[in-house]
Ligand code: HEC
């Protein structure tokens with residue numbers, strides 16, 4: 001197996017991104033302090049303020065160097081993704097109008113299919129998504145693409161995410177609604193993948209545990225997903241784009257990205273960012289979450305007739 005060889009880019013990725021995020025954070029700070037009066041600059045010893053007056057007074061142009069990997073990622077993105085997600089990743093590609101859900105606007109840094117503590121997808125999350133696509137949405141899979149291409153496009157997507165969040169934050173800093181330090185921290189925490197969620201080993205099910213799963217389902221899920229896994233369509237729920245967001249119809253028996261136990265455990269634990277699907281972290285014990293996941297899987301296996 002060539003696993004060991006394949007692992008490498010994955011380890012390099014986060015390092016480069018951590019560096020990029022730090023560079024961005026410094027830039028957000030510089031941007032705010034740079035154009036301000038000289039005295040502000042001289043009062044910011046931690047800021048590495050520019051020695052001379054910068055000649056470039058351009059606003060947000062993040063200093064993320066276009067590495068060979070990013071150039072490769074951009075090429076792939078422009079060929080295969082921009083028609084939906086838009087050249088800048090704002091979700092406004094040529095094919096975007098009329099799509100529901102809309103192609104993701106990366107600049108908002110909201111992700112549904114992450115398996116990390118802070119909803120920022122890991123490289124593995126992105127690769128899984130790129131390979132499989134999203135069932136029930138227009139997002140296609142790219143199963144034939146090589147790992148290096150997919151890692152490159154993942155890196156390029158992260159660049160777009162960092163640029164989007166940085167633009168939003170530097171706006172807040174210049175409005176005085178956020179300090180530079182807070183902006184730096186926010187940029188890092190909104191764009192750097194947090195620790196992977198640790199899923200406890202999947203317990204076996206039995207009648208008592210399925211009963212418990214049903215109890216939790218009726219308590220916490222039924223109002224959106226419906227008693228038989230067929231949601232009440234008169235319920236008006238919306239996602240962050242203001243589009244109608246219909247709770248997953250378990251009776252139809254599909255999930256968007258992965259239907260294995262651990263994936264559904266994570267969706268139930270963390271919710272789905274940017275949608276009405278809430279997080280149940282802290283509301284139920286890990287054992288209860290496993291039980292309700294098994295009950296949901298049971299609803300999928302017994303779809304309603306007609
Ligand atoms: C035909 C349109 C289309 C194309 C082409 C497309 N996407 Fe998407 N993409 C979508 C839609 C729609 C969603 C939202 C799916 C949802 O919310 O259920 C999405 C979601 C995503 C997400 C968000 C995942 C998350 O966790 O929320 C990422 C990242 C993404 N796409 C990257 C890409 C990349 C990279 C490519 C090219 C390799 C690509 N997409 C090609 C339509 C597209």
Ligand code: HEC
Nearest residue numbers: 220221224245246247248255256257264267268275276277
């Ligand atoms: C306030 C309404 C609401 C409640 C309560 C709710 N959900 Fe959801 N759920 C949603 C919506 C909306 C979606 C679809 C989000 C999307 O795909 O954009 C969803 C999607 C899901 C998915 C699909 C994940 C995928 O990848 O396709 C699972 C699993 C899920 N919910 C489980 C649960 C469980 C278990 C409970 C109760 C413990 C629950 N939900 C409670 C609204 C809700």
